[in-house]
Amino acid sequence: MSRFLFTFIVFFLVWLGFTTSFDPQEVIAGVILSFIITLFSYKTFTDYGLKYFYPKRIFYIIKYLIVFLIALVKANWDVAKRVINPKLPINPGIVTYTTKLKSDTAKVFLANSITLTPGTLTVDIVDDKLYIHWIDVVSRDPQVIFNEIGANFENILKEIFK
Amino acid sequence: MIWIFLGIVLIASILAAIRGVLGPTASDRIIALDNLTTITTAGLVLLGYLFQRYIYIDVSLIYGVLSFVGVLTLARYMEGGL
Amino acid sequence: MILTYLGYVLTSIGVIFLFLGALGIFRMPDIFTRLQAGTKATTLGALGTILGVGLLQPEWFWKTLIIAIFFAISNPISSHALARGSYKIGHKPYMNDPNGIDTYSEVPQNEGDE
Structure with a gap:
């Protein structure tokens, strides 16, 4: 039930963003459409439901x-x-990053965050190992890799997807 | 001001397009295409502001969604799975 | 008024990063480094440009915000799919150091996906 409500709220907010009007016709059409789409998709859309709205999690x-x-x-x-420098100072390689996160959603968020952080690009996820293309490999020690690439994201994501 | 922005966007898309033409392998061409669609979406939003037409925002949204699906399909096809 | 100035600043930052992303694609030596430059720079570039236009024209802000969120989620995913796909068809990452590290080559490459 809480998963259903969470999905419904998200879809309705997206609808309001699309139409950007509070005209009664638009709002009613939005409620009906979000309800129908939610019926089909709430099982795959989220695992946690309204738990996302706990104040601690929002923080x-x-x-x-x-x-x-x-x-x-x-x-x-x-x-x-790196792009502007005429010498192109790069030293690329692919390293393994072992994550401690359990849930799949958390892993996807971690992979996306890693892709958008300095010099790293997630190539593949196999169980709890992320294979990461690193544009400037400074070390091959797993602990250093963990601290350099994703330690602060992982600490926060651990609290969100508890 | 907006014209200058649009000029820079045009130069950027030409650079990406050159990589798409030169690109030694198919992967390079798809990467160039992916970035070209992102650049084009930003350019469409700028054009919408320049002409004061709200419809351009809708167009760029749909263009972004469709290009995302298209690039994913191309990547899966290249991998051999589809 | 301040929104307009902020919008112009955001838009110009975004446009500059779009240009740098395209330059990165043009200059980098192989697929993976091109993806690095392309994904990061064009994501921030598109976010900056689109949100900047949203600030310049405040009644469009919510829709531009949705486009921006969509880009922030979808761009990393498509670059991940491209990286994985091009590795699987046999492109090895460029190394300027002959004994560079590549742990992904130890993974069995042909599982699932059929």
């Missing part, structure tokens, strides 16, 4: 967004420096 989600945006800007600064 961590906001913290995650801030960390993510800072990492995105840093990543672009990094890429820009």
Whole structure:
């Protein structure tokens, strides 16, 4: 039930974003359509449901967004420096990153965040191992890899998807 | 101002298109195509602001969704799975 | 008024990063490094441009926000699919150091997917 409500709220918010009007006709059509789509898709859409709206989780989600945006800007600064530099200072390789996260949603978010952080690109996920293309391999020690690539994302995601 | 932005977007899309033509393998061409669609979507939103037409935003949204699906399909096809 | 200035700043940052992303695709030596430059720079570029236009024209803001969220989710996924696909058909990553590391080659390559 809580999964159903969560899916419905998300779809309805997306509908309001699309139409950007509070005209009664639009709102009623949105409620009906979101209800129908929710009936088909709530089982695959989310595993947690309304638990996402607990205040503690909302705090961590906001913290995650801030960390993510800072990492995105840093990543672009990094890429820009490498692209403009006439010598192209790169030393690429593929390394293994072992995650401690259990849920699939959390792994997908971790992989996406890693792709958008400085110098890393997720190539594949096999069980709890992420294969990551790193544009500047500084070390092959698993602990250093863990700390360099995704430790702060992983700590926050652990709290969100508990 | 917007014209200058559009000029830079045009140069960027030409660079990506050159990579798409030169690209030694099929993967390079698909990567160039993927980035070209992203650049085009941003360009469409800018054009919508320039002409003050709300419909351009809808067009760019649909273009983004369709190009995402298209690139995913191409990637799966290249891998041999589909 | 301040929204307009903020919008122009965001849009110009976005456009510059779109250009840098395209330049990255043009200059980088192999598929994976091209994906790196392309994905990161064009994602921030598109986010900046689209949200900047949303600030310039405040009544469009919510729809531009939805487009931006969609891009932030979909771009990493498509680049991941491209990286995996091109590795599986036999493209090896470029190394400027002859004994560079590549742990993904130890994984059995032809499982699932049929």
